[in-house]
Amino acid sequence: MNESSSPHRPLQADLPLAGEVKPQLELLGVTKRFGGVAAVDGVNLRVGKGEILGIIGPNGAGKTTLLNCISGVFRLDGGDIRWEGASIAGMAPHRVARLGIGRTFQIVRPFGSMTARENAAIGALFGSSDARKGPKEAFEIADQVLELVGLKAKAGRPVAALTIPDRKRLEVARAVATRPHLLLLDEVMAGLNNVEIDEALDMVRTVHATGVTVLLIEHVMRVIVGICDRAIVLESGRVLAEGEPEVVLRDERVIQAYLGERYAKRLRASGDEDGTN
Amino acid sequence: MANFVQLVILGLLAGGVYVAVGVGFGLVWGVLNIVNLAHGGLVIVGGYITWQLFTALHLDPFLTLPVNAVALFVLGYALQRGVINRIIRAPLLFTFLLTFGLNLVIINILLLIFGSDFRSVTPTYSGQGLEFGSVVIPYVSLTSLGAALLLAAALAFILNRTRIGLAINAIAADRDAAQLVGIDLRHAYAVTFGLGAACAGVAGGLIAMIQAITPTAGEPYTLQAFVVVILGGLGRVSATVVGGLAFGLVEAFGQSIPGSGSVFANAIAFGLMVLVLVTRPQGLMGRLR
Amino acid sequence: MIATLDSNRRWRRAFLIVGGIIAAYALLAPLTSLDAAVSANVPLLADRLWFRIATYIAMFIVMATGWNIIGGITGYAAFGNVAFFGIGAYTTGMLIAKAKWPFLAALPFAPVVAALFAALVGLPLLRLRGHYFAVASLGVGVAVGELVQNIDYGGQPLFGGASGLFLPIDSIANRGLFFFYLMVAAAAISIAVTWWVLRSRFGYGLIAIRENEEAAAVLGVNTTAYKVAAFALAAALTGLAGGIFSQWNVFINQDNAFPIEYNVQMILMALLGGTGTVFGPAAGAILLQLLIQFLGGTLPISFDLPFVSETARPIVAQIILGLLLVGVVIFVPRGVIDFFGGRSRLSLSYLRRSLRETSL
Numbered sequence: 001m002n003e004s005s006s007p008h009r010p011l012q013a014d015l016p017l018a019g020e021v022k023p024q025l026e027l028l029g030v031t032k033r034f035g036g037v038a039a040v041d042g043v044n045l046r047v048g049k050g051e052i053l054g055i056i057g058p059n060g061a062g063k064t065t066l067l068n069c070i071s072g073v074f075r076l077d078g079g080d081i082r083w084e085g086a087s088i089a090g091m092a093p094h095r096v097a098r099l100g101i102g103r104t105f106q107i108v109r110p111f112g113s114m115t116a117r118e119n120a121a122i123g124a125l126f127g128s129s130d131a132r133k134g135p136k137e138a139f140e141i142a143d144q145v146l147e148l149v150g151l152k153a154k155a156g157r158p159v160a161a162l163t164i165p166d167r168k169r170l171e172v173a174r175a176v177a178t179r180p181h182l183l184l185l186d187e188v189m190a191g192l193n194n195v196e197i198d199e200a201l202d203m204v205r206t207v208h209a210t211g212v213t214v215l216l217i218e219h220v221m222r223v224i225v226g227i228c229d230r231a232i233v234l235e236s237g238r239v240l241a242e243g244e245p246e247v248v249l250r251d252e253r254v255i256q257a258y259l260g261e262r263y264a265k266r267l268r269a270s271g272d273e274d275g276t277n
Numbered sequence: 278m279a280n281f282v283q284l285v286i287l288g289l290l291a292g293g294v295y296v297a298v299g300v301g302f303g304l305v306w307g308v309l310n311i312v313n314l315a316h317g318g319l320v321i322v323g324g325y326i327t328w329q330l331f332t333a334l335h336l337d338p339f340l341t342l343p344v345n346a347v348a349l350f351v352l353g354y355a356l357q358r359g360v361i362n363r364i365i366r367a368p369l370l371f372t373f374l375l376t377f378g379l380n381l382v383i384i385n386i387l388l389l390i391f392g393s394d395f396r397s398v399t400p401t402y403s404g405q406g407l408e409f410g411s412v413v414i415p416y417v418s419l420t421s422l423g424a425a426l427l428l429a430a431a432l433a434f435i436l437n438r439t440r441i442g443l444a445i446n447a448i449a450a451d452r453d454a455a456q457l458v459g460i461d462l463r464h465a466y467a468v469t470f471g472l473g474a475a476c477a478g479v480a481g482g483l484i485a486m487i488q489a490i491t492p493t494a495g496e497p498y499t500l501q502a503f504v505v506v507i508l509g510g511l512g513r514v515s516a517t518v519v520g521g522l523a524f525g526l527v528e529a530f531g532q533s534i535p536g537s538g539s540v541f542a543n544a545i546a547f548g549l550m551v552l553v554l555v556t557r558p559q560g561l562m563g564r565l566r
Numbered sequence: 567m568i569a570t571l572d573s574n575r576r577w578r579r580a581f582l583i584v585g586g587i588i589a590a591y592a593l594l595a596p597l598t599s600l601d602a603a604v605s606a607n608v609p610l611l612a613d614r615l616w617f618r619i620a621t622y623i624a625m626f627i628v629m630a631t632g633w634n635i636i637g638g639i640t641g642y643a644a645f646g647n648v649a650f651f652g653i654g655a656y657t658t659g660m661l662i663a664k665a666k667w668p669f670l671a672a673l674p675f676a677p678v679v680a681a682l683f684a685a686l687v688g689l690p691l692l693r694l695r696g697h698y699f700a701v702a703s704l705g706v707g708v709a710v711g712e713l714v715q716n717i718d719y720g721g722q723p724l725f726g727g728a729s730g731l732f733l734p735i736d737s738i739a740n741r742g743l744f745f746f747y748l749m750v751a752a753a754a755i756s757i758a759v760t761w762w763v764l765r766s767r768f769g770y771g772l773i774a775i776r777e778n779e780e781a782a783a784v785l786g787v788n789t790t791a792y793k794v795a796a797f798a799l800a801a802a803l804t805g806l807a808g809g810i811f812s813q814w815n816v817f818i819n820q821d822n823a824f825p826i827e828y829n830v831q832m833i834l835m836a837l838l839g840g841t842g843t844v845f846g847p848a849a850g851a852i853l854l855q856l857l858i859q860f861l862g863g864t865l866p867i868s869f870d871l872p873f874v875s876e877t878a879r880p881i882v883a884q885i886i887l888g889l890l891l892v893g894v895v896i897f898v899p900r901g902v903i904d905f906f907g908g909r910s911r912l913s914l915s916y917l918r919r920s921l922r923e924t925s926l
Binding site: 071072073092093094095096097098102103105109110111112113114118121122123125126127128129132134135138174175178 | 765766767770771773774776777778780781782783784785786787788789790842
């Protein structure tokens with residue numbers, strides 16, 4: 001792979017960011033290995049304050065691993081992560097959360113014995129350290145957040161009585177209740193139907209409108225095009241392409257990574273015989 | 278130097294018993310995800326069968342081992358089928374309490390039948406051994422080690438070469454998928470526990486030859502079986518063999534430290550376990566998942 | 567559905583009223599003189615043995631409630647909490663027997679030392695999960711007892727060795743009554759602590775850890791600190807019970823300060839009553855301890871087991887206890903408090919449902 005000759009080469013850390021915003025989050029050569037395999041391999045990334053950045057990529061590309069690195073769930077094997085200029089690499093997850101980085105899990109992880117309201121309240125009870133609350137205020141915040149994601153009517157229900165889309169909403173609600181400055185969303189729209197996706201998009205827009213930076217992993221292209229300012233494509237743990245969503249999704253190598261080489265060739269509709277691998 | 282050699286030999290010989298105790302425990306843990314606190318109780322049931330056959334029928338204790346295996350297999354199969362299968366999907370605390378309760382029942386039934394007197398199995402050749410200069414190898418220990426390795430080999434054969442063994446392996450890898458390809462889970466689980474119990478029974482026969490037994494004598498072996506399995510790494514018979522022999526060595530050298538004697542056996546076992554868990558959670562022989 | 571809730575509420579009310587009356591009677595009646603109880607022929611209280619049993623019950627309430635904080639609320643299946651009981655007993659015992667401290671000055675050190683020890687071993691142990699934590703904590707319980715009995719210092723056993731530790735007999739007037747109320751106070755403290763925990767941010771964090779530790783961490787819960795704190799809190803309460811026990815019993819050794827069966831009894835009590843609740847473990851402690859004493863034939867109201875000789879009786883009692891353990895685990899996994907907490911009613915279909923939920 002000769003990425004350096006590509007027009008969509010990975011963004012270099014020293015390049016100015018589109019929109020000339022100061023980076024809120026900065027990833028420098030982030031690497032995470034499992035056994036001998038690098039799941040994330042030298043990823044550079046800058047996220048500007050107030051952005052909505054989408055991360056796409058085929059299964060196993062390292063998207064969730066990257067999120068786990070940022071939120072402190074995994075320890076880095078190389079590189080650095082900076083939050084507002086200071087390194088947060090190696091920080092425990094709860095300290096990252098207290099800095100104001102909230103996240104959801106791809107496979108939802110609700111607190112099963114609690115109601116929706118209590119789940120959201122946990123986020124408000126803990127969460128970012130500049131806004132921690134006691135139980136009483138936490139439940140008020142929980143109510144506000146549940147209204148925001150459209151779960152107000154089901155606040156008193158135990159998790160077991162919630163549908164899958166509702167559990168995904170709750171996952172977001174809990175993260176939003178931590179009052180994050182940056183929200184990491186891991187495929188919150190996977191498995192939803194079109195109507196539910198529209199609702200979820202509105203939800204993300206509403207959260208974003210309150211001044212939260214959003215970094216989301218998504219498989220659904222409609223989401224990336226419909227909401228993101230910028231998108232990056234991960235493949236085999238590396239940044240394959242980066243730029244405006246429409247442009248990135250038309251990138252030949254991205255299509256190839258997603259749909260296979262054959263399809264990409266057919267798409268080219270010419271006899272151009274270059275074996276990229 | 279001779280002392281060192283003696284310690285190594287004694288450790289490996291003692292390790293035979295730990296191999297026998299460990300393989301059944303590890304099988305049940307690995308496949309059923311149950312830490313069987315009744316394992317020590319089952320071990321001692323085996324010990325009493327050997328003692329009974331030896332005293333009543335004057336059977337050579339090594340010849341009683343197959344009887345132990347069969348009897349304990351039946352008992353284990355019934356326990357799993359009738360009782361443990363009923364809580365197999367409950368949180369681990371429940372399996373702990375259930376197997377502890379079973380252990381309590383087993384021990385006290387033994388107390389009712391045999392009383393709390395010490396019983397020992399002493400064939401004519403006990404106390405004799407091979408002598409190499411100052412190094413002595415007791416016959417009983419040597420044969421025990423052989424029997425334990427044979428047991429491990431038999432178990433490995435059953436698991437890797439027979440139909441039911443492959444089914445058990447499939448369950449250990451993925452319970453739901455195993456069910457989808459038509460494996461009868463209840464039966465396979467019961468066979469697994471039966472095999473674990475059979476190993477415990479053989480181990481009990483070996484233990485009856487090297488120490489006097491009482492109904493409560495099995496309790497330390499449960500904790501030791503756990504340590505052995507952790508030491509070797511969960512999931513393979515061969516790993517447990519290494520774990521058992523390693524544990525025997527550690528114990529032999531631990532007991533040779535002047536002043537400590539055998540009174541700190543549990544403390545040594547426990548310290549070793551925590552050390553392994555914290556530094557090498559996959560065990561000496563284990564693979565990272 | 568509504569009818570069930572209503573009838574449950576009625577059940578619950580009746581339960582609270584009856585329980586309250588019994589508790590008040592048990593707590594206040596001893597204040598009237600024993601002689602009066604004897605002449606009025608009031609059962610139970612007329613018997614001095616009953617005092618002892620009631621004190622034991624209070625002691626188990628402390629231990630079961632303490633275990634509930636780490637095992638029930640935090641979800642870490644600690645199997646070696648008896649270590650904290652023994653450490654508490656030996657801390658107070660050593661201060662009294664060797665340093666000649668008065669009992670009430672020595673007692674506060676029992677929970678402190680137990681909690682410090684729990685924090686120390688908790689740091690490595692609480693990194694383990696599931697079976698690993700459970701058995702490692704069981705190992706701690708066994709190993710501590712062994713160390714206490716066998717550690718020598720200058721050729722002398724440091725803690726009294728195998729022959730145990732004798733405490734000087736206190737000069738407390740009416741000591742049966744004194745230790746009964748002291749143990750009841752410890753039980754009240756442990757229940758109050760649980761009540762507070764379940765309403766605090768601390769408690770919400772612990773429950774979040776129990777339900778999903780990783781999710782709790784990314785929401786900002788300092789999981790390590792919370793787990794260690796919960797473990798230490800459980801240890802402090804258990805250690806307090808041990809401290810009181812040492813002077814009450816005057817003699818401690820490995821068998822009565824580190825009994826392995828307490829590990830399981832306190833869990834069974836919490837489970838029987840309902841883990842994660844305020845009063846569940848206490849209710850379970852009362853039920854199970856009365857049952858154990860009843861089976862053992864030590865209660866003033868007694869009975870003869872058919873076909874069982876007097877010598878075999880304790881053994882048969884153990885077998886029944888084991889079968890009970892099996893039965894509770896299989897049929898009442900959420901504890902009896904479930905029937906009074908407004909959620910379920912004791913019925914055949916409930917038992918069948920419990921069975922179906924967990925069986926293959």
